[in-house]
Amino acid sequence: MQWRRVTYHRRLFSIAIVAALTLAAASAEAVPAYARQTGQNCVACHVSFPELTPYGRWFKLSGYTIGVRQNVPLAGMALAGVTSIKNNDDGTGTGTPVTARNKLPAFNQASVFLAGKASDNIGGFVQYTFAESYGTDGTSVGHSGIDNTDLRWVGRVGNETADVVKLLYGLTVHNNPTAQDVWNSTPAFGFPFTTSPTAITPTAGTQIDGALGQQVAGIGGYAFYDRTWYGELTAYRTADGLFSVLRHGQDTATPGGVARLKGYNPYLRAAYNKEWGASSVMVGAFGMRVNRYVDNTNTDSGTDRYTDRGIDAQYQYIANPHTFTAQARYIRERQDYRSSFAQGLTSNSTDSLDSSSVKATYYYEHQYGVTLSHFSSTGSSDALLYPSGAVTGSGNGSPDSRGYVLELDYLPVQYVRLLLQYTAYSKFNGGGSGYDGVTARSPHDNNNLFFSLWVAY
Amino acid sequence: MDFLRSRAIWGAVSLLCGMLAPHAADAETTAAAAADQAAQKIAGSVCSGCHGPTGISTSPLFPRLAGQQEAYLVAQLKAFKTKTRGEQDAHDYMWGMATLLEDPVIEGMARYYAAQKPAPGVPGNAKLIERGKVLFEKGDPARPVVACSSCHGGHAEGASIFPRLAGQHAAYIRRQLEAIQKRFRASPVMHGVIVDLNSQDMAAVAEYVQSL
Numbered sequence: 228m229q230w231r232r233v234t235y236h237r238r239l240f241s242i243a244i245v246a247a248l249t250l251a252a253a254s255a256e257a258v259p260a261y262a263r264q265t266g267q268n269c270v271a272c273h274v275s276f277p278e279l280t281p282y283g284r285w286f287k288l289s290g291y292t293i294g295v296r297q298n299v300p301l302a303g304m305a306l307a308g309v310t311s312i313k314n315n316d317d318g319t320g321t322g323t324p325v326t327a328r329n330k331l332p333a334f335n336q337a338s339v340f341l342a343g344k345a346s347d348n349i350g351g352f353v354q355y356t357f358a359e360s361y362g363t364d365g366t367s368v369g370h371s372g373i374d375n376t377d378l379r380w381v382g383r384v385g386n387e388t389a390d391v392v393k394l395l396y397g398l399t400v401h402n403n404p405t406a407q408d409v410w411n412s413t414p415a416f417g418f419p420f421t422t423s424p425t426a427i428t429p430t431a432g433t434q435i436d437g438a439l440g441q442q443v444a445g446i447g448g449y450a451f452y453d454r455t456w457y458g459e460l461t462a463y464r465t466a467d468g469l470f471s472v473l474r475h476g477q478d479t480a481t482p483g484g485v486a487r488l489k490g491y492n493p494y495l496r497a498a499y500n501k502e503w504g505a506s507s508v509m510v511g512a513f514g515m516r517v518n519r520y521v522d523n524t525n526t527d528s529g530t531d532r533y534t535d536r537g538i539d540a541q542y543q544y545i546a547n548p549h550t551f552t553a554q555a556r557y558i559r560e561r562q563d564y565r566s567s568f569a570q571g572l573t574s575n576s577t578d579s580l581d582s583s584s585v586k587a588t589y590y591y592e593h594q595y596g597v598t599l600s601h602f603s604s605t606g607s608s609d610a611l612l613y614p615s616g617a618v619t620g621s622g623n624g625s626p627d628s629r630g631y632v633l634e635l636d637y638l639p640v641q642y643v644r645l646l647l648q649y650t651a652y653s654k655f656n657g658g659g660s661g662y663d664g665v666t667a668r669s670p671h672d673n674n675n676l677f678f679s680l681w682v683a684y
Numbered sequence: 685m686d687f688l689r690s691r692a693i694w695g696a697v698s699l700l701c702g703m704l705a706p707h708a709a710d711a712e713t714t715a716a717a718a719a720d721q722a723a724q725k726i727a728g729s730v731c732s733g734c735h736g737p738t739g740i741s742t743s744p745l746f747p748r749l750a751g752q753q754e755a756y757l758v759a760q761l762k763a764f765k766t767k768t769r770g771e772q773d774a775h776d777y778m779w780g781m782a783t784l785l786e787d788p789v790i791e792g793m794a795r796y797y798a799a800q801k802p803a804p805g806v807p808g809n810a811k812l813i814e815r816g817k818v819l820f821e822k823g824d825p826a827r828p829v830v831a832c833s834s835c836h837g838g839h840a841e842g843a844s845i846f847p848r849l850a851g852q853h854a855a856y857i858r859r860q861l862e863a864i865q866k867r868f869r870a871s872p873v874m875h876g877v878i879v880d881l882n883s884q885d886m887a888a889v890a891e892y893v894q895s896l
Contacts (some may be wrong), residue, residue, distance in 0.1 A: 262780075265780050265781065266779055266780010266781060266783055266784070267776060267777055267779075267780045267781065268775065268776035268777070270776050271734075271776060271777050281733075281734075281743070282733045282734050285733040286733065289729070289733075293729075293730050293733070294780070294784065295783075295784055383728075383729055385728055388724075389724065389725070389728065390724045390725075390727055390728040390737075390738065390796070391728050391732060391737040391738060392728050392729050392732065502742050502743070503742050504742060504743065504744065505743050505744055505745065505855075545743065545745065546743075546744065546745060546855065547745060547773070547855075547859065
């Protein structure tokens with residue numbers, strides 16, 4: 228059945244690729260939907276996809292409504308790559324590899340976007356993705372479903388002469404916390420923009436950092452005043468009922484398959500933005516409180532409460548030929564396991580998890596890029612949350628991890644990116660050598676080199 | 685009779701013209717006012733995204749438009765629309781944007797930006813400004829380089845098809861001089877004038893006009 232499912236998806240994928248290529252060939256300029264809508268090149272909105280320029284932020288906050296409505300507002304994107312992991316033996320003495328696709332081509336994902344304006348006040352994008360996940364035995368499972376989605380309605384308030392928009396405000400419906408944000412210091416569109424489908428990554432992560440992606444519906448309102456002050460209030464709920472399309476493709480029947488939230492959960496965002504010369508800077512804060520059911524299939528399982536507080540900052544210098552950008556964020560999550568602890572699922576009634584990341588990027592002529600990033604997470608030890616286990620476990624129950632990423636990018640044309648990414652760990656799942664509590668594996672063994680090809684059309 | 689008839693016809697025609705003429709003028713005024721209104725709305729919600737409120741941009745990637753010459757603005761927007769202005773930035777940013785504009789709106793847009801108060805000059809490197817001032821006002825007869833002021837005006841305020849340069853971002857001026865020299869921008873007058881301008885000259889002139 229599994230094989231048949233993959234074949235079916237492959238066939239669908241092939242059809243999608245052929246359709247997208249036909250559309251691209253039919254268009255005078257083979258660039259994605261927004262570029263076709265505005266007639267502008269990718270560099271108008273992106274430093275490098277998906278990092279936004281000041282104009283890109285304005286375009287997104289304007290509800291993607293600048294330009295001419297397209298009859299076929301479709302675009303496509305595909306990613307494939309090769310990963311080399313430093314030590315591919317899982318250390319159990321059984322000869323089991325960490326990944327059977329080591330140093331072999333691996334397909335990441337292909338997406339189709341329905342993206343564009345519906346009117347001067349309504350626009351958005353819906354991303355539908357087919358992705359492949361790889362098992363250690365060499366098999367792969369294809370999966371398709373909805374990806375990041377953001378639909379907006381916008382309004383504008385002008386000055387007395389109505390030639391300057393003083394206040395840009397709007398409503399957004401989306402399915403991943405911070406996917407609606409326009410600064411790339413928040414998690415959803417933060418660095419790294421592309422990750423290996425086969426590399427091993429640390430276990431711990433905060434709720435706001437992807438744990439709810441494509442599982443919740445966010446209904447929010449925002450305002451951007453004088454291109455300086457940004458404020459947003461969004462409520463997140465389980466994407467069920469009317470909103471179930473926002474988690475289409477997720478496994479809702481299996482315990483642990485998706486996140487299920489109780490009621491509406493608030494998210495707040497404030498940011499100060501300043502633009503001068505070729506530079507722009509943003510300093511901001513965000514916070515979210517989530518009441519999440521222990522078992523998504525059973526509302527009698529009780530809820531745990533997660534409170535995430537974050538601060539972030541971004542600096543961009545965008546000129547020709549030199550572009551320099553930097554982002555930083557720090558998130559502190561308080562985990563109140565009021566139900567899980569009572570059910571013996573966690574060691575502590577409350578835990579904390581702090582994560583931080585900084586990255587700096589340089590681009591020459593929007594074509595040759597280098598990025599250096601440092602990331603770290605620290606938190607309370609909890610042996611039940613972070614149990615031991617070969618490669619992915621933790622011997623001391625600690626979520627602490629630390630490392631850096633060095634990435635080189637080359638864009639021969641604006642909609643093709645070649646990427647070479649090296650990720651190195653100095654601490655992994657709480658420890659150094661023998662971190663997993665089962666084998667002698669060290670954090671360095673998870674270091675990996677990832678080469679990727681990204682194409683959008 | 686024929687004479688009378690023809691007089692009667694001409695009389696009727698004159699009367700009709702007399703009745704219609706004010707309406708035709710009114711219609712023109714109304715159309716221009718509508719174009720102005722549309723242009724102003726687009727300027728505020730779209731153009732300002734890069735060119736700044738009232739055309740005073742902060743990023744040197746995008747030229748300042750406030751106080752620019754109306755005829756020059758019309759010519760440039762039409763050149764973007766017809767893709768005859770072909771430097772990389774024009775292709776990346778403006779070709780698509782300009783195709784969204786009907787000709788009357790282009791004219792309204794030009795009227796709007798021409799009427800805005802220009803941004804004041806920005807002080808810069810004194811040595812460069814000094815050298816730029818000499819080139820701008822006197823040129824360099826030895827090479828020969830014609831004085832920029834002969835077309836762009838004594839204070840770089842521009843005239844008709846010759847753009848205002850005063851207060852413009854130096855980095856933008858430098859990129860345009862390079863684009864014109866490499867013939868990415870069609871400008872028959874400039875092609876001859878700046879053929880011998882080197883990158884130091886360009887930097888000096890750009891720094892000078894930015895300071896005005």
